[in-house]
Amino acid sequence: MSKTTSEFPGWYVNFQAAVLMQLPRPDQIDQLTGEGWTKNQEALSKCLAEILLPLQKGKQEKKETQEILKLISGGESPILDAVDGTETLYEAKDVFVYRDSDFKNYGVNAKGPATPKTSVRVYEMIKDASFAQMFGSLSSDVRKLCLTQAQIKNFVRNYRGWLRTDGWATFFLFESNSELFVASVGVGSGGGLGVNVYRIGYSSVWFAGCRYRLVVPQLAV
Numbered sequence: 001m002s003k004t005t006s007e008f009p010g011w012y013v014n015f016q017a018a019v020l021m022q023l024p025r026p027d028q029i030d031q032l033t034g035e036g037w038t039k040n041q042e043a044l045s046k047c048l049a050e051i052l053l054p055l056q057k058g059k060q061e062k063k064e065t066q067e068i069l070k071l072i073s074g075g076e077s078p079i080l081d082a083v084d085g086t087e088t089l090y091e092a093k094d095v096f097v098y099r100d101s102d103f104k105n106y107g108v109n110a111k112g113p114a115t116p117k118t119s120v121r122v123y124e125m126i127k128d129a130s131f132a133q134m135f136g137s138l139s140s141d142v143r144k145l146c147l148t149q150a151q152i153k154n155f156v157r158n159y160r161g162w163l164r165t166d167g168w169a170t171f172f173l174f175e176s177n178s179e180l181f182v183a184s185v186g187v188g189s190g191g192g193l194g195v196n197v198y199r200i201g202y203s204s205v206w207f208a209g210c211r212y213r214l215v216v217p218q219l220a221v
Helices: 010-022 029-041 043-050 058-065 132-136 150-158
Strands: 070-071 118-125 167-178 179-187 191-200 212-219
Touching: 058 118, 132 167, 132 212, 150 167
Parallel strands: 167 212
Antiparallel strands: 070 118, 118 212, 167 179, 179 191
């Protein structure tokens, strides 16, 4: 039997209110992300627990030794078409029902260079990490992990089956005006696609329990 509010101690009611007040407002979180958390209460609970509850030293040391990503595409590496680089994500109305206005605000709605056919790899998160940590775990030179916006659109259009579903995102690194950005592609509850953009220095840590994915070029050994 669940407790009523009056059965909780006053300090806990105040704590609940404080957490609620700090949740992102509608203008700070997009619908795809909100729906993802709504449908995955277990992941939301784990994420809040990791932030709010102290972690025992032994568990922390064990976490720090884990890999951040695991390769899931294996021997099935998707191959992107050769593209001329003229397509941008913000203008890709034929693919995305939602396009983050920050593509324009950051000045990254820009064309890129032509690229040949390119093999890519798909990874899935297995340890909490920031963008810099995720991509940095794959190469000390993260610029080698960049795709162009046209290549990202090509992947999304041709390899939709590799995208993370259930409201969670798949991340792609790209460069614009010598700066690094992350395109975050999500599949909405109705099946429509949305794309957000972040700077690679965005400090938030992404929760591994959501099994976010990354797509990067297959680097030569």
